[in-house]
Amino acid sequence: MRRLPAIAAILMAAGMALTDSVEPAGASPWLSHPAALACGVLALLATGWAATPRSDSGLPALLIGLLLGLPAPLILVDAYPAAGLALPGLWLYLIGLGLTAWCAMDRLADIARPGDHRGKALSLAAPVLFGFWLLYVWEVLVVGFGVPQILLPAPHQIGHQLASQAPVLWSDFRQTFLKAVLAGWAAGCGLGFITAVVIDRIPFLQRGLLPLGNLVSAVPVVGIAPIMVMWFGFDWPSKAAVIVVMTFFPMLINTLAGFAEVDAMSRDLMRAYGASYWQSFFKLRLPNALPFIFNALKINSTLAMIGGIVAEFFGSPIAGMGFRISVEVARMNVDVVWATIAVAALAGSLFYWLIALVERNLTFWHASYRQRG
Numbered sequence: 001m002r003r004l005p006a007i008a009a010i011l012m013a014a015g016m017a018l019t020d021s022v023e024p025a026g027a028s029p030w031l032s033h034p035a036a037l038a039c040g041v042l043a044l045l046a047t048g049w050a051a052t053p054r055s056d057s058g059l060p061a062l063l064i065g066l067l068l069g070l071p072a073p074l075i076l077v078d079a080y081p082a083a084g085l086a087l088p089g090l091w092l093y094l095i096g097l098g099l100t101a102w103c104a105m106d107r108l109a110d111i112a113r114p115g116d117h118r119g120k121a122l123s124l125a126a127p128v129l130f131g132f133w134l135l136y137v138w139e140v141l142v143v144g145f146g147v148p149q150i151l152l153p154a155p156h157q158i159g160h161q162l163a164s165q166a167p168v169l170w171s172d173f174r175q176t177f178l179k180a181v182l183a184g185w186a187a188g189c190g191l192g193f194i195t196a197v198v199i200d201r202i203p204f205l206q207r208g209l210l211p212l213g214n215l216v217s218a219v220p221v222v223g224i225a226p227i228m229v230m231w232f233g234f235d236w237p238s239k240a241a242v243i244v245v246m247t248f249f250p251m252l253i254n255t256l257a258g259f260a261e262v263d264a265m266s267r268d269l270m271r272a273y274g275a276s277y278w279q280s281f282f283k284l285r286l287p288n289a290l291p292f293i294f295n296a297l298k299i300n301s302t303l304a305m306i307g308g309i310v311a312e313f314f315g316s317p318i319a320g321m322g323f324r325i326s327v328e329v330a331r332m333n334v335d336v337v338w339a340t341i342a343v344a345a346l347a348g349s350l351f352y353w354l355i356a357l358v359e360r361n362l363t364f365w366h367a368s369y370r371q372r373g
Contacts, residue, residue, distance in 0.1 A: 077143045183237075213252055247300040
């Protein structure tokens, strides 16, 4: 990995040196655009500094080089639309810039150490940088190759729709997530947990309820969504009902697995102390099942979002993420569709993160969270 900054600098220099007669006069695209040339030179100098053997500022140099080098490809692909592979120097430079980003992310991840206060912030910097780099490459490739918007819009087009359609997207988010998803997720997980407790208390129910739950979970959402619309109407309760069906069985199975995970020695110890069923349940079996329960909650957080959006395809008021996707696809407004998808993905990720945060605070004693010295 120590040689990667040097390789990146060589590729960036080769990309800038490589000229291609894309204009009738045969001028180099780099030389005809001083702003792109200046960005490329500054990025090359910073990356080259990071590649020196005794450089103590390798990570800052890599980050500065990456920041300075990002505008150059955007300037060139904007000046030469649909040029694509007609700019080999640009793509060679972009590969060198990618290696610079790789080195920066590797060093950020290497610096972040458990137990270090600075490491908590740095542990987030690497994935944030990686996500930003993916968006940047998406932008350059889509614009550079002249991909039609109907096939794949560029990130700047999606961002424009996120800003201009913010009131509409907020109304859709409120209809789908704040009403249907949260209500269906809470009801489905709650019913699954209660059923698991009843089965654990009355073992013979396991033979009858588990096959029935498995049968219900195997029914595809596209099959039950129209039925739920007929039963509960076009508003959010029908979507919540679909989510309940989707989230019930994962919670049931994971909770029962957590209850059964208690070892025989711990059970014998509780019996020796004369503990009742509920004392043993609350002091031993429920805490032991918490990791399994939270796994089900996290799995169901994504299932609830998917179920709510898909259910809206089969009947919805004039609001909702699924409604917006189906309508805008018919209108060929693919950038609005991707903006809705971005809102759904962000909401689902934050929902998952909040559950994981609660899990971390309640199950800090679990082996998976023990830090190594």
